[in-house]
Amino acid sequence: AQSVTQLDSHVSVSEGTPVLLRCNYSSSYSPSLFWYVQHPNKGLQLLLKYTSAATLVKGINGFEAEFKKSETSFHLTKPSAHMSDAAEYFCVVSEISGTSYDKVIFGPGTSLSVIP
Amino acid sequence: ETGVTQTPRHLVMGMTNKKSLKCEQHLGHNAMYWYKQSAKKPLELMFVYSLEERVENNSVPSRFSPECPNSSHLFLHLHTLQPEDSALYLCASSHTTGRRGYTFGSGTRLTVV
Numbered sequence: 095a096q097s098v099t100q101l102d103s104h105v106s107v108s109e110g111t112p113v114l115l116r117c118n119y120s121s122s123y124s125p126s127l128f129w130y131v132q133h134p135n136k137g138l139q140l141l142l143k144y145t146s147a148a149t150l151v152k153g154i155n156g157f158e159a160e161f162k163k164s165e166t167s168f169h170l171t172k173p174s175a176h177m178s179d180a181a182e183y184f185c186v187v188s189e190i191s192g193t194s195y196d197k198v199i200f201g202p203g204t205s206l207s208v209i210p
Numbered sequence: 211e212t213g214v215t216q217t218p219r220h221l222v223m224g225m226t227n228k229k230s231l232k233c234e235q236h237l238g239h240n241a242m243y244w245y246k247q248s249a250k251k252p253l254e255l256m257f258v259y260s261l262e263e264r265v266e267n268n269s270v271p272s273r274f275s276p277e278c279p280n281s282s283h284l285f286l287h288l289h290t291l292q293p294e295d296s297a298l299y300l301c302a303s304s305h306t307t308g309r310r311g312y313t314f315g316s317g318t319r320l321t322v323v
Contacts, residue, residue, distance in 0.1 A: 126309045137212065137300055137314035145309055184253070188309055196309055200253040 096121050098187050098201035106207040113157075113172040115204045117185030120166060126196075127168045128186040129159055132203075138184060144168065155179070180208045213237045216301050216315035224323055225291060231318045233284040233301030242284040243312070244276060245300040253300075259284060260306050291322045 101116040119125065126145045130138040142153025149161040155178075159170045168185060185201040214235045223229050233242065244256040258266040259278040273295075275287040284301055298319050302312040 126311075128311050130314075135298075135317075135319065137214070137216075137316040138302075138312075139212065139314070140311045143311050198255075198312075202252045 096125070096187055096189060096197060096199045098185050098199050100183075100185050100201040100204045102204050103202065104205045104207070106209060107175045108209045109177055110174050113170070113175045113179065113206065115170040115183050115185075115206065117168045117170065117201060118166055119168060119185070119187045121187055121189050123189045126188040127159075127161060128188065129153065129157070129168075129170050130184045130186060132182045132184065134181075141170070141183075175206075175208045177208050177210065180206055182206075212313050212315065214301055214303055214313050214315035216299075216318050218318060219316065220319045220321075222321045222323060223288070223291065225293075227291075228287070228289040230288065231286040231299055231301075231320075233286075233303075233315055235282055235303040235313070237303060237313060239303035239305055239313070240281045241304050241306045242278060242281075243302040243304075244284070244286050245302065247298040247300055247317070249297075257286075288320075291320075293322050296320055296322045 097120045099118045128143045129141040131141050132138045141157050142151045144151045144161045151159050157172050161168050182203045182205050184203050188196045188198045217232045241260045243258050246254045255268050256270045257276040262278050273290050277285040298317045300317045301315040304312045
C-alpha cells in the first residue's frame, strides 16, 4: 500500500541558508514521485518529478530532490532560501493501480517559513 | 495561469442555495479531478474523471454532484451544503496515467453560511 510521510509539519530557515524538506514513502511498485508548492490562497504548482530516470532531479526555482530507493526517501533541497519560498510543500507518490488512472497519494504538507 | 482555470475564485453561499463550480483546461489532458482542501487536513480526493467517465467517487456526500461534459470541462454542483463543507476546492488535470504530474487550478474558496 502507498503512503507518504513528511517528517516535519513546519520548517523555519533564515534567508540565504539551505532548505531541507524531508519525505519518505512506501510503495508496492516503482513509483513516480513529485513535489508541489502551494502559496497562500493559490493552487498547487509542480516543482519537480522523478519518473525512474536520473535519481537527482532538478526543478524550478533552484529546488532539487534526490530519489534514494534504499532509504525510500525523496527529500527536497535548495542551497539558499529566498523570501518567496515561504509556502506549503507537498510530497506526492503515484503508482500504477491497474485502473484507467494512477493512484496518487499526497503527503500532509510541510509549511516553510523564511526569516529575513 | 497554469492552464487550468477555475471559476469563481471565491463563493459564499447559504445552506439552502444551489451553486456550481467550474473548471476548464486546454492542455490536452484527458483526466480531471476535484480535490477538497480544508484547514489542517490532508488533501482529499473527491472525484476522478478519466476519458470523461467517472472512475472514482470516494464516498463523497450526494450534496456534491460532479459533471464532466467533455474532456476540457469539469463542474461541481453544490446543493444544501453544510458549514463544514467550507474549504478550498481544487481542480486538477493530467494525462490518464498521471505519471507526468497534475496541473492544478488556483481553486475556489467556498464559504457556507
